[in-house]
Amino acid sequence: MFKLRKRQFYFFNTHGEELLKILDDDASKFQAFLQQDDKKIVKELIQKINAFFGSAKPSNSEMKIWSGHRFDNEPRKVLISIGTQKASSFRIGRPMLQKNMQAGIEMIPNYVRFEKKDAANIFLKIDFDMYLLLSEAERGVPVLFLESNLVKKVWRFIEQLQSFNGIEEDIVNINLLDIQNKKRIDVMIDRDDKKYLSVNSSRTEEA
Amino acid sequence: MSEQIFLSDSRTAVDRKYVGFTPNGGSIKPVHVAGGVLRSIYGKYNTTMSIKRLALVSDAKGVVPKGNELDTIYNSMKESEKIEESVTPNTLESLRNVMQRLLSADKGVYVVKGLKDDMISYTAGSSYFITRRSMYEDTGEFIGGLIKEYCPDLANYIKDVLSSANDPISLLFEPVVEKDMEEFQDVSRHEELPAFQNINENTAWFLQGIRESGLCLLENFKVHPNTLTQLRLFNFFCIFHLIRYMAMLEAFYCGEQIRPILLDFSGKAPSQSSVARASEMSYTQMHKSINRFYAWGYSQWLEENGFDKKGLLECSVPTYKKDKKLSSTSKDELEALWSLAKERAENAASEDDARLTFGETMYDMLALEASSHPVNCLKVLGTSSGILYPPDKLHPNKRFVLSQDVLEMMLRSCVGADEVLNGKEIRERLWGRFGIIIGGSQFELDKIRQSGMIMQVDEDALEANFTSFASALESMDFAEEMADEGRSLYLRPSSMLGIKSSLYFSLAPSLKALPTFSPSTRYALWMGSKVMGRSLSGSIFPSSSSTDSSALTLTISPTRRQLSGS
Numbered sequence: 001m002f003k004l005r006k007r008q009f010y011f012f013n014t015h016g017e018e019l020l021k022i023l024d025d026d027a028s029k030f031q032a033f034l035q036q037d038d039k040k041i042v043k044e045l046i047q048k049i050n051a052f053f054g055s056a057k058p059s060n061s062e063m064k065i066w067s068g069h070r071f072d073n074e075p076r077k078v079l080i081s082i083g084t085q086k087a088s089s090f091r092i093g094r095p096m097l098q099k100n101m102q103a104g105i106e107m108i109p110n111y112v113r114f115e116k117k118d119a120a121n122i123f124l125k126i127d128f129d130m131y132l133l134l135s136e137a138e139r140g141v142p143v144l145f146l147e148s149n150l151v152k153k154v155w156r157f158i159e160q161l162q163s164f165n166g167i168e169e170d171i172v173n174i175n176l177l178d179i180q181n182k183k184r185i186d187v188m189i190d191r192d193d194k195k196y197l198s199v200n201s202s203r204t205e206e207a
Numbered sequence: 208m209s210e211q212i213f214l215s216d217s218r219t220a221v222d223r224k225y226v227g228f229t230p231n232g233g234s235i236k237p238v239h240v241a242g243g244v245l246r247s248i249y250g251k252y253n254t255t256m257s258i259k260r261l262a263l264v265s266d267a268k269g270v271v272p273k274g275n276e277l278d279t280i281y282n283s284m285k286e287s288e289k290i291e292e293s294v295t296p297n298t299l300e301s302l303r304n305v306m307q308r309l310l311s312a313d314k315g316v317y318v319v320k321g322l323k324d325d326m327i328s329y330t331a332g333s334s335y336f337i338t339r340r341s342m343y344e345d346t347g348e349f350i351g352g353l354i355k356e357y358c359p360d361l362a363n364y365i366k367d368v369l370s371s372a373n374d375p376i377s378l379l380f381e382p383v384v385e386k387d388m389e390e391f392q393d394v395s396r397h398e399e400l401p402a403f404q405n406i407n408e409n410t411a412w413f414l415q416g417i418r419e420s421g422l423c424l425l426e427n428f429k430v431h432p433n434t435l436t437q438l439r440l441f442n443f444f445c446i447f448h449l450i451r452y453m454a455m456l457e458a459f460y461c462g463e464q465i466r467p468i469l470l471d472f473s474g475k476a477p478s479q480s481s482v483a484r485a486s487e488m489s490y491t492q493m494h495k496s497i498n499r500f501y502a503w504g505y506s507q508w509l510e511e512n513g514f515d516k517k518g519l520l521e522c523s524v525p526t527y528k529k530d531k532k533l534s535s536t537s538k539d540e541l542e543a544l545w546s547l548a549k550e551r552a553e554n555a556a557s558e559d560d561a562r563l564t565f566g567e568t569m570y571d572m573l574a575l576e577a578s579s580h581p582v583n584c585l586k587v588l589g590t591s592s593g594i595l596y597p598p599d600k601l602h603p604n605k606r607f608v609l610s611q612d613v614l615e616m617m618l619r620s621c622v623g624a625d626e627v628l629n630g631k632e633i634r635e636r637l638w639g640r641f642g643i644i645i646g647g648s649q650f651e652l653d654k655i656r657q658s659g660m661i662m663q664v665d666e667d668a669l670e671a672n673f674t675s676f677a678s679a680l681e682s683m684d685f686a687e688e689m690a691d692e693g694r695s696l697y698l699r700p701s702s703m704l705g706i707k708s709s710l711y712f713s714l715a716p717s718l719k720a721l722p723t724f725s726p727s728t729r730y731a732l733w734m735g736s737k738v739m740g741r742s743l744s745g746s747i748f749p750s751s752s753s754t755d756s757s758a759l760t761l762t763i764s765p766t767r768r769q770l771s772g773s
Binding site: 067068069070071072073074076077078080081082121122123125149152153156159160161162172174176178181183185187189190191193194195196197198199200201 | 236241289293301313331375376379430431433435439442591610612683
C-alpha cells in the first residue's frame, strides 16, 4: 500500500509543478544552476573549486591553481601553487545541436563545460555527478582526500591550467599545502636577488 | 669441470650481457625510474648539496643530519643573504619540513649519513634535481637510453623541459639551486646487448612501438601546458615499456611469441569475470616468460664459463655468494633442488638441454636466496605505478587494471592531438604500440591465438570489456559514443582537442536517445538516472497524456500500463 501511494505521489501527482518548485534537493539545485547566466555559473564554480582545495573562505572571483607532483599512483601529499586565474579567464560552454537539427528536436542540456577562455580544449565537464562532488566540497566535506574518478577529473582540469611559461615577475608568491599535516606555508621569493623575502606558516583551517 | 658456481655472479653476468640493467630491487619505485631516465636523457647531474642542506631536515628517526641543524642553516642563509631579516628560524623550519615532504612525496629520499646520493631520488621536475646514480636507478637509465636512441624527438623535448625549470618546485628552490652540472657518461646501456646489435623481428616491433607511441605522446605534450604532469605521464610511459621489455626478453633472445597484455575493465574479481581471469593469466604468462628467459640466460652463462653436462653433474651445490653462510634449512633446500636438477639432466638429450635444466634450477635457487628477483621487481613497479592490480601484497596473482593516469598516458600515446579514431583503429594502435589487447574483435582474437597465451576465450565477455573501456574513456571526457552506437565509437582526447561549440552535437546521452524522444524520456535523461522517479511527476508527464505509450522507455512503460489498467 505504501509503495502504491509513493508511486502515485511521485509518478501521478496532479500538482507536479508545485511539487517540483518546493523541492530543495541537489537535483533541483543543479537544475537551477544550469539555468543561471554564464557569469553566475563561473563565479559559483570558482567558489566551489576553491572549496574543493580546502579553502574556508573560498573566493568566487579568483581560482587558486594547485599542483601536486609525484611519480607513483599514490594520492598527493603536498600541494604547491604559484598563482590564481581570474573569473574573467573562464567561460561557460553549453551543448547544442547543429542548426539543421535544432528545428526538429528540442534538446535540454544536462551539463555545461567550464572552459578556459583562450583554450577551449581545457575544460571541466559539470554534469550532475560533478556538481554533487563540488557541492559537497562547498559544504566542507574533505573531498580532496578521495581518490575517486571524479576527483581525478578535477585534478586533470586544474593541472592543465597550470602554465609557468608566463612567469616573468621578479617577485613570486608560492603557496604550499601539506594535506596530511594541514599546514599551509606562504613564501615570497625575489627571483632577481635569489632570496626568500618572507615565509608564513598557518594551519589550513585559517587559510 | 667441477668449479663452484656463485649464483650472484651468474645473475650479474646475465643482467649485464642480455638485460642491460639489474631488475632485482624489491623496493624499486617509480621515482627511481624517473631519476634514471631523466639523468640518462639530460646527460648531466648535480650534487644538489644546497638543496640537501635546506630541505633534508631529519631522517626517519627524527635525527638531524650533521650540518643541517636549524641554527647552522639559518645563520648560513642569513650570511649569504638568502633570507630576509623578517624570516624567523621557526618559519624557516616549517618551510624546510614541508620542502622535505614535497621532495620525498614518492618516498625516494632517505636521509643517510653524509647526505650521500645513494638513496636520494627527488620528486621534482627539472635538471637541478638530477642527482648522481642512486639505488635502483639503472632501470631508468636503460629505458632512457632506448628512448634517446629510438625516439630522439621525445628525448630532446624532455631535455628542454628539464632545462627550462619552469615548474613551481624549481621556483621554490630557485634561491639555492646550483647550476653547475657534471657530465653523465654511462648513457646507453642497451648498445652492447645482442638484442640491439642483431635486431630481430620482435625487437624491431618493440622499438617501432616505442617510436610511434613516443612521437604521439610528444605531439600531445606540445599542447599540454603543465611540465610536471608531462614528466609524470612520461615516467608512466617509460615504466610500461620497461615492463613490456622484460616480458619480451624471451621473444628477443629465444624467438618465442610475443605475449599480449590483456587489460581488464570488467571491474570484477577474477572469480566473477572471465576477462579478469584471462588478464590474470596474461600476467602469469608474462611472469613465466621472464622465468624461462632467465633459465635460458643462465644456461648461456654456464656454456660461456665452460660448463658441460659432465661437469655440471659433478658440480657441487651452488651458493649465493662467496663466503656467504647458509642456514641449514636453506642448505637442505638448495641441495634438494640441485640433486633434482642432476637427475633430470642425466637423461637430457643434448649438452644444451642439460645446461637449460641447470639454468632453470639456478633461477629457482636465486628466487630462494636473493632478497628479490626480476618478477618481483616487475610486480612492485607495476602495482606502484597503477598498471597492476590489486596493489596489496596479499594477492600474488595480479592482473592488468590501469589507473586513470596510466590510461591517459596510453591514450595520449595512441591518439594524436588532432585525431579522431574509431574502435578498430584504437585496437590496432594499442596492439602495435603497447602489445595491448582489450576486446574480442577478430583482430584481437587472432593476436591472442597466435601468441598461444590463452586457448579458450569468451569472445562476448571480451567485447563487453571493450565497451567498458570505452565507457571508462567517456567518463574521463576522452571519448564520445556517437549516435550510430557501437560501430562508431570515436575516441576523442577532447581535453587536448580544440572542440568548437558547433561540434557539441555529439554529446552522447541525448543523441543515443533520439529515436525514443518524448517529454518524459528527455527529462529523465536530462536529470540522469538518479532522479528518474522525480522526473516522471505529473506536471511533466500527466497520466492523461496521449504521449504515454510508444515513446516510453522500457523501464517506465510496464509500471505505467499496469497502473493505468488498474
